[in-house]
Amino acid sequence: MKNFRTEAIILAVGMLLLGVFIERGFSTFAEKDRIVNVKGLAEMEVPADKVTWPLVYKSLGNDLNSLYDEIKKSNQTIVQFLKQKGLEEKEISISAPEIIDMKAERYGSTPAPAYRYNVTSVITVTSDKVDLVRGLISEQGELLKYGIAIVGGEYRYNVQYEYTSLNKIKPQMIEEATKNAREAAEKFAKDSDSKLGKIMHAYQGQFSINDRDANTPYIKKVRVVTTIDYSLDN
Known part of the structure; x- marks a missing residue:
């Protein structure tokens, strides 16, 4: 009888604790x-605190040597223009010219072009002087005095502004x-x-x-x- 009572007490306490834990579990x-x-x-x-400005111009001709001299002179003129306006040498980079041989591009009976070579030259300005460059973009027409026409409209040569x-x-x-x-x-x-x-x-x-x-x-x-x-x- 004594053992039975002890087991009953233990079982009752166990059931009570189980109830408490279940209640707390539901609450949690x-x-x-x-x-x-x-x-x-x-x-x-x-x-924006950084600007990338590609200056693009075209050259046409039939003689590559003459075109090379013309492009070299134009590049020097553009770089000098940019430096005079406040940019530094390290902010200016000159890319190799892209040359299209119009004679090689002809198809069928297409009339012969007036010039054989079409050359695209790109000088890129990369600077944190955003306001200065924005002003220069509006002044680039000054290069026309030297026979250099900066062209636009090509997607890959758009001006890019960044925040870094x-x-x-x-x-x-x-x-x-x-x-x-x-x-x-x-x-x-x-x-x-x-x-x-x-x-x-x-x-x-x-x-x-x-x-x-x-x-x-x-x-x-x-x-x-x-x-x-x-x-x-x-």
Whole structure:
């Protein structure tokens, strides 16, 4: 009889503890479901801090030696023009000319072209003096005085503006995005008669850098979205 009572007591205590653990388990499980997922957006407009400007011009002729001398002289004129305007040697690079033999490009009965060789020359300016280069782009017509016509319109030779100082503004933007996410979470908690708890998970989205618009590619819009999970307390 004594052993039976002991076993009964042990069984009763075990059932009681099991009930407590089950209750706590359900409570914890319910608390895990009380999470609000919010996103925070931060945007900033910044001026481009790097510009790549290809100066492209064409040369036509029938004699390669004469064309070589002409191109060499034109390159020297362009480089001198750029330096006089405030650019440095290290910001200017000269590419090898691209030569098209028009005679080799003829098909069938196509009339013979007036000039055999069509040469494309490119001098590229890469600089952090964005405002200076923007001014020079509008002044490039001065080269016409030297018989050099800078051409445009080809996609691969477009002026490119970049923003390379993202690390300087990252902390500020992440802070702003996180603040905006918390404000959204607090509003949700208030509407659901809850209190906002701690951060359960946080995800920093990818930063994107795009032109503000098609007319001002030298002004960039930086954007980031953070995703944060907050717990909700009663």
